[in-house]
Amino acid sequence: MTQKNDFSKNRLTKKSDNLSKWYHEVVNLADLATTSEVKGSMIIKANGYALWEKVQQILDVKFKEDGVKNYYFPLLIPYHLLKKEKEHLEGFSPELAVVTYAGGEKLKEPYVLRPTSETIMYRTFSDWIQSYRDLPLKINQWCNVIRWEKRTYPFLRTTEFLWQEGHTVHQTEKEAVDMALKALKWYQWFYEEYFALSPYLGLKSEQEKFAGAKTTYGIELVIPNGKSLQAATTHNLGDNFSKVFEITFLNNQRKKCYPFQTSWGLSTRSIGGLILIHGDDAGLILPPQVADPQVVILTVKGKNKSQNNKIQAQAEKIYSSLKENQFRVILDDDSKLSLGYRINEWEIKGVPLRIEIGEKEVQENKVKFARRDNFEKSFIPEHKIIETTRETLAAIQKNLLSQSKKIKKDLTVNVDNYEDFKKQAQAKKFIRAFWCGNKNCEEKIKEETKLTTRVLEMDRLNKKESGPCVYCGKKAQQKWLFAQSY
């Protein structure tokens, strides 16, 4: 709102010139979100919220197929609950918003606006779980959370954000680990199949893991500027929380046991990654799987009224048949705005496929297809429209994913000495290098290069490797992926 950009002609900043400026402009012009009166909190507008609804629809089905049930827990968490798990409290303390005054008086005990719901949920789990027959317990909630971040950014880091948080309880740690890995796979599936984004996934280091977790797995997206966006996490909580919240069950040997837990979440931040990776100089590009609309039909005005009637009729006919075939389609027959203006508007909004119908098309019984991802244009005979639409949308989806893979590949390098490491860090690369696992090395690397460990990639977890730590030279077993975090 306060940027000094000339939007008067709606000319976008080039993505490659200034990614941050471009990003803000796209969020604005594509009508995804706008700033609000509340510090760090945005108003998500219809176009942005539609994307979030898609995320919800897709993941919700996946969760339920696995027996996860949706619940809703209170926004307000009594402070004493949050205090119970020490690491958890320490991790979240700096970013808590606390209610101390309500109902006209000062509260005896303050409430915390949930930054995440482990504590309030697990307090209750202890009442719900008595027997091994009560396990596994698998619940999820779609909600908002509050984290008072110092520096905010639309979608990518907002004070209040929307997410889902899954929480499960298991008899054995193995089950819990499997669950955390399963959730990680769901997220990977979601990003690849729907958002057409190819992430890195793997284990987080001790430093980077969730406050209170035993191990954390993460999904990391490769942003074209060389930064890494943590796009979802799943946690094996071990029995850390069950011990603190006294969640116990009797196993079939009548022995009292502490169960093992997981939690996992994906937030509106995912939409930020989508914008940053797929967008181009003309604006947003939405993958057909989540785009709404997927197709826009544009009428091109003809020379006279009778021509226009024909064009209109033809456009409506094609609109109906696409709709009948379950495509998300919109008809833009606004005759007041110029064609160029309308085209640009739909491009900024990222609609994957544009179909144009004018005099020429009506006469020759065909339509013009224009792809948003590569601007390719072609003429399609009327009887092939449905089939070609299906193919084209699939092709766009596929192309976007392969572009994301290419970005990932191009920005990742393997490095085996610290001189190189520093050079590649300067060049804003994702770096794969041996690290001994020592916290000191990790901290020094961060100080000197700004890079942190992102993940130990899944496919390297069980790989037998050996080499000198890129920092201290001591023997290391695994190559970690380093990058600057967003």
Next chain:
RNA sequence: CGGGGUGUGGCCUAGUCUGGUAAGGCGCAUCGUUCGGGACGAUGAGAUCAGCGGUUCGAAUCCGCUCACCCCGACCA
């Protein structure tokens, strides 16, 4: 939270230094001419100049405080 910058109709800005009662473009409304990649003319609506307080005959402009946003850093899923 530290450093820097910004805030003027829905949007982008000029005006602020040097105080005199808000200007332009975009968008919007109506009409007409246009229309195959961001058209044009005419007419019109729309602003207590981020908020609060102060100085002054008079404040968008000077002073103080507050709030929000942007950039860089620290912190953080």
